[in-house]
Amino acid sequence: MADKVKVCIVGSGNWGSAIAKIVGVNAKRLPTFEDRVTMYVFEEQVDGKKLTEIINSTHENVKYLPGHKLPENIVAVPDVVEAAKDADILIFVVPHQFIRGLGQQLLGKIKKTAVGLSLIKGFDVAEGGGMELISHLITKHLNIPCNVLMGANLANEVAEEKFCETTIGCRDMKVAQTFRDLFQTPNFRVVVVDDVDAVEICGALKNIVACGAGFVDGMGGGDNTKAAVIRLGLMEMIKFVDVFYPGSKLSTFFESCGVADLITTCYGGRNRKVSEAFVKTGKSIKQLEDEMLNGQKLQGPITAEEVNFMLKSKSMEDKFPLFTAIHKICTGQIKPAGFLDCLRNHPEHMQTFS
Ligand SMILES: NC(=O)C1=CN([C@@H]2O[C@H](COP(=O)(O)OP(=O)(O)OC[C@H]3O[C@@H](n4cnc5c(N)ncnc54)[C@H](O)[C@@H]3O)[C@@H](O)[C@H]2O)C=CC1
């Protein structure tokens, strides 16, 4: 890595902007890092002005993180190649449906020695009925190592500097130390583990479970019902990792990226909120996303679709009934009330001790 480590944040949505607060302050504070941190902003007009110009003049992302000042060393750049070209560390934090397009633009245009860190929760659909982890996609397309950061990190709470923990998945301990320096604050505590794939899978799958939590909220289920969704969801997450990514560690599920993120998202996340409204209003997920989130993007319903694409192609839908039911409810194939049948008949209730 260069003498002064240059950092670029690829993304500037709700989470991208919240993390820019932390990264900007730490980059300025620590001599290891170049003060100036570039932030790729997907350009759009807000009240007749370019969002990049608003951010660079007011130091606030008025659309995706209103009410919070970004450090002045965060520089919004509308061209992703320009933003990323000199960076030693690339922090990827866009809704997962946009990463392929950005990867294509960045191909051959970044430093060969750059290191990636993905904060993106979701999967990519692979040809032939499989799926790919976003960090693997980044490594494959950009030819750089890519680590992950996932955790119980609702962006608005992080921006308000409310205490939380996060998990970094990284196998290279020197790189991990650099990441810890860049992200850790008194209110954002970093734990590093080497079980990188499982960390990322936890982050992606919990968004599916959060939709289930929203459905039961929408149907007037109680806290016990929601706890059952969380527990059964966790069991399917563990099984998913066990079946498709064998060799991962059970302990990873007890990190912030696992059970903690599952809980916070099932109570406070956007996936939960929109899924509750889906049941109460009968509108489509897409319509509610547009109406309720002001440009922010849901990850749960498309992640459910990506997972279902793979499960179906392997004839394994019935092995993951909660994930399957959530996908079918989001796409109108079964009614939300059918979710209770899914919970009632879950194979976990057929278990006896051996
Ligand atoms: N918001 C949160 O609380 C958290 C989000 N995450 C994850 O971080 C990732 C990014 O989420 P957020 O920052 O919240 O994004 P967001 O949900 O706020 O999405 C809006 C962002 O998408 C951008 N965008 C829209 N169309 C685009 C296009 N065609 N190409 C590129 N960008 C486009 C917008 O400019 C904006 O920056 C997701 O995978 C999410 O699951 C992770 C932890 C917390």
Ligand SMILES: O=C(CO)COP(=O)(O)O
């Ligand atoms: O990932 C998150 C919190 O860690 C945010 O979840 P939502 O996308 O459901 O808001």
